[in-house]
Amino acid sequence: xxxxTQPNSMESNEEEPVHLPxxxxxxxxxxxxxxxxxxxxxxxxxxxxxxxxxxxNRMASLAIAEDRKSSTLILHRATLRDAAVYxxxxxxxxxxxxxxxxxxxxxxxxxx
Amino acid sequence: KAGVTQTPRYLIKTxxxxxxxxxxxxxxxxxxxxxxxxxxxxxxxxxxxxxETQRNKGNFPxxxxxxxxxxxxxxxxxxxxxxxxxxxxxxxSSLRLAGSSYNEQFFGPGTRLTVL
Numbered sequence: 549x550x551x552x553t554q555p556n557s558m559e560s561n562e563e564e565p566v567h568l569p570x571x572x573x574x575x576x577x578x579x580x581x582x583x584x585x586x587x588x589x590x591x592x593x594x595x596x597x598x599x600x601x602x603x604x605n606r607m608a609s610l611a612i613a614e615d616r617k618s619s620t621l622i623l624h625r626a627t628l629r630d631a632a633v634y635x636x637x638x639x640x641x642x643x644x645x646x647x648x649x650x651x652x653x654x655x656x657x658x659x660x
Numbered sequence: 661k662a663g664v665t666q667t668p669r670y671l672i673k674t675x676x677x678x679x680x681x682x683x684x685x686x687x688x689x690x691x692x693x694x695x696x697x698x699x700x701x702x703x704x705x706x707x708x709x710x711x712e713t714q715r716n717k718g719n720f721p722x723x724x725x726x727x728x729x730x731x732x733x734x735x736x737x738x739x740x741x742x743x744x745x746x747x748x749x750x751x752x753s754s755l756r757l758a759g760s761s762y763n764e765q766f767f768g769p770g771t772r773l774t775v776l
Contacts, residue, residue, distance in 0.1 A: 584765075591664075591750045591767025592703070635703075646693035646754050646765060647716040650703035 552636045557655045560626045568621040568654050570636030575616050578641045583610065583621050584648070585632040592635065592650075595621065599641070631658045662687065664753050664768035672774045678739040681771045685732050685753030691715075692734035693765065694726060697748040706749075709734050710756055738773075746775045 553571040560566040572581065582597040596603055596610045598619075603610040609622040623630055633653040665684045673679050685692050693716075694706040705718040709728035728734045732753075738745055752765040 586703075589769075591752070591770055592765075593767065594764040645716045646691045646708040646710070646752060646756065646763070647705050647718075648693075648695075648703075648752075648765060649705065650695075652702055 552638060552651050554634070554636055554651060554654045556652065557657070560623075560630075560656060560658050562628060562658055562660050563625050566623040566626045566630070566656065566658075568623075568634050568636075568656065569618065570620070571618045572636070572638055573617045575638060576640070579638040580641050581610065581612060581616075581619050582637045582639050582648075583608070584635045584637060584650075586635070586653070587629075587632045595634070597639075626656075626658045628658050628660065631656060664751060664766050666749075666751055666768040666771050668771060669769065670772045670774075672776065673741050674776050675741055675743060677741050678737065679741060679773060681736045681749055681751075681773075683734045683736070683751035683753075683768060685734070685751075686766055689753035689755055689766070690732050691754045691756035691763075692728060692732065693752045693754075694734070694736050695750045695752070696720075697750060697770070698746075703750070706736070741775045743775050746773060748772050 580599050583595040584592040586592040596608050598610045611620045633655050635650050635653040667682045691710040693708040697703045708716040712728045723739045726736045748770045750770045752767045754763050754765050
């Protein structure tokens with residue numbers, strides 16, 4: 549399974565945008581980039597995923613580099629509720645299974 | 661729609677005992693995966709069950725086992741408990757649709773196991 553690298557922690561101010569980076573230099577052509585987050589005392593939850601093009605949903609945006617060796621999760625206006633550990637995960641598009649390989653993730657703290 | 665439920669939420673056992681944890685997936689979901697979360701190792705994949713068959717397995721000793729029933733509910737068993745098995749055990753369910761790159765995993769709240 550391809551590996552991802554994320555900063556251990558980041559800080560943000562409430563209502564400001566947050567850019568969470570992820571490096572995945574060994575990504576293969578069939579790997580999708582998924583993001584999950586884990587709020588305190590909860591199980592992880594899905595945030596967004598993409599293959600090549602940038603993606604937007606109600607929670608966040610995902611910007612994928614042209615060479616796909618890195619990506620950035622963008623929270624447009626951070627709230628206190630966005631304080632969580634964010635995980636960047638690669639999933640083989642041909643693998644429909646439930647196996648997720650979590651790295652250490654980025655712990656995001658949001659200051660009021 | 662009810663989310664993923666796990667029982668019990670908290671459990672205390674002693675070394676050498678065995679434990680069984682239960683997971684009820686979201687209605688209609690046929691895939692259940694199990695994860696172990698510890699401060700030192702983070703979130704680690706244990707195994708996945710789909711249609712009552714183990715489909716994926718992580719790198720854990722044979723003391724960790726599981727099964728899935730015809731109603732998709734799953735149980736995880738750990739035999740001969742060790743202190744290092746103290747962890748939060750999470751299960752996740754998904755539709756596991758063929759041809760989909762999505763297959764969002766929905767996680768339960770976890771079972772906190774403490775081994776004394």
